[in-house]
Amino acid sequence: MSINGNTLKEWGWPPGPHFKDALARARSLAAEGLTPDAVRAQLAPDLAALTTLLERRAPDPARLGVAMETATEDERENLEKVRAQMLGMTTIPVVERAAVLPDACPTGGGEAAITVGGAVAVRGAVIPAAHSADICCSMFCSFFPQTGHSTAELLDLLQGCTRFGTGGRQPHEHIHHPVLEEKVWRNPFLAGLEALAKAHLGDQGDGNHFAFLGTLRLDAEARAAWIAAGYGEWMEALREDTPYHALVTHHGSRVLGAQVYKQGLRAAVAQTKRVASDIPPSAAWLDMESDQGRDYWEALQYVARWTRANHEVIHAGFLRKLGLPGASLAFGNEHNFVWRRRDGLYYHGKGATPAWNGADGRPLPGLIPLNMASPILLCLGAENEGFLGFAPHGAGRNLSRTALRKRFLNEDGRPDRDRIAAAITNATKDIDVRWWYGRPDLSETPLGYKDAGAITARIARFGLGRVCGRIEPLGCIMAGDPGPAPWKARKKEPSPKQLRQQAHRADRRRLKQKKWEDGV
Secondary structure: OOHHHHHHHHHHOOOOOOOOHHHHHHHHHHHOOOOOHHHHHHHHHHHHHHHHHHHOOOOOOOHHEEOOOOOOHHHHHHHHHHHHHHHHHOOOOEEEEEEEEEEEEOOOOOOOOHHHHEEEEOOOOEEEHHOOOOOOOEEEEEEOOOOOHHHHHHHHHHHHHEOOOOOOOOOHOOOOOOOOOOOOOOOOOOOOHHHHHHHOOOOOOOOOOOOEEEEEEEOOOHHHHHHOOOOHHHHHHHHOOOEEEEEEEEOOOOHHHHHHHHHHHHHHHHHHHEEOOOHHHHOEEEEOOOOOHHHHHHHHHHHHHHHHHHHHHHHHHHHHHHOOOOEEEEEEEEEEEEEOHHHHHHEEOEEEEOOOOOOOOOOOOEOOOOOOOOOEEEEEEOOOHHHHHHOOOOOOOOOOOHHHHHOOOOOOOOOHHHHHHHHHHOOOOOEEEOOOOOOOHHHHOOOOOHHHHHHHHHHHHHEEEEEEEEEEEEEEEEOOOOOOOOOOOOOOOOOOHHHHHHHHHHHHHHHHHHHHHHOO
16 A cells, blocks of 8 residues: 555545655555555544644743842833833743843844843753844954054954955865864755855854954952952963953854754744644744754864854954964853753753853853943853843843834934934944944944943842953954945946847747747
C-alpha cells in the first residue's frame, strides 16, 4: 500500500502546515519496511499533540517585573505602551516570565512583542523576534595607557580602522580573522552567507552604533569592589599609577545576523503553527529539541563569535596605529541575544545586559552606555531574579526618532535647521563628535535619549547592578544622517542608447507574444 495525502486524511490528520512533514515522515517509515498500521502507530503521538494545540493564556502581571519609574508625561506614556506590550508576552504559552528595564521603549510588532529594554525567560524554546534582527548587538572595550595623542588625533586614527553605513567592505578592504575559517556554512541557517561574513567584518553599520573614546575613572572604592568580586587580576592589569584611555565599540552582526534572523523567524512561524494557535510572528518560537531548533542555536553561537571578532579587528587595528602590542585589558558583553540557563530556560534580552553570576561564580561585568556625551558605566551584575538578572543596555528613548524630529519643525512643517544645529551643538559641546556621512543625526545625540542620571539612579534603585567605574567621554564616531536611501533617490533620465535598448526589448516581447498566440 502506498501512503499519500488521502491516507493521512483517512487516519484523521486535518489539512494544515503540518501535513507536508507528516507525509514525508510516513513515507520514510514505510520505506524502512514498516507496515501501514505500524506507520500509523508511529505517527499517533504527533496527531494527538496536533489536536491539542497550545493556546495563549490571560495576561499575567505577576509574571512581569517592571523596573521603571516615571517623572514626565513622556515617560508615563512610554511606560503605558511598554507594559501593554510586555503583558502580551506573558500570554505566550512558552514564556515563563518577563521583565521591563529602565531604558525600555515601545517597539513595533503588535501587542505580544518584546520591547527594546525587555527580557523574557522561555521554556525549552527560542523566540527569534525576542533577540531582534540585530543578533548579538554588543559592547566591547579595550583599555590602553594614555599615549600623549590628542582626542582629535585619536579619532583620526580610529576613523581609519572602522567603517559605518550601508553595504560592506570591498574585496580589497576585507579583513581576515580565524572566525571566517570555521566550517559552519553547511548549517541551514548559515548556508550561502559566507560572502556576507567576509564583507562586513570591520563594519559597524548605522543607527545607534558607535565607536567611543574616553578616559577610565576608577576610584579606590571601585577597585575594592572589583577585587572583592573576584577580578583582582583585572585591577593588576589596570595599574593605579597609570592613566588609561578606553575604546568602546557598539554594533551587532550586520547583514550576516539579519539574514540568520530572517530565516529563523520564518522557520519559527511555520513550526509554531503546528503546535499552537493565535500566536503572532513576534512571539513564534523554535523548539530547542527539534532539528531546526538545534541548527538555529548553533547558528546563533557562530554569529556571537563572528560579532566578537568584528569588535576585535577594529580594536586591534586601532591599537596597532598607536604602536601598542595590544590592550591592557579588554572585555565585552552582548545585549541582543539568548542565553541558555538553568532549568531548561532560555533567557532572551532585546536591549538588556546580562547581570547575573557567571559559570565561575563571579558577577558578570557589563558596559552600559548612556549617550555620546555621558560616561559609559562599568557594572558588576547583581543576579536580581525579579528582573531575570538583567540590567539596562543604555539610556533608551521616550520618543521615537520620528517623534523627536517633529519637535524641531517650523510652522510650515519643515525642519528648523538653525534650531536643530544649535541644540546639537549645545548637547555635544564638550566632546569631539564625528559623523561618518558628514551630517549629524539629531536622534542619536543626547537629545534623543532618556536622562542619563535618572537611568543610573534606577540601576541602584531596583538593584539591577553595581556601578564600579566610569569611562568619561572624549569623542565619538557615529554614522550620522545618510540622506535619502539610495533606492529612493531620483533616477536619472535614460540616455538615448538606453531608450533604444528599451524599445528593442519591447519589440522582442511583442513578437514573442504574437508567436505564442499564433501557435508557432
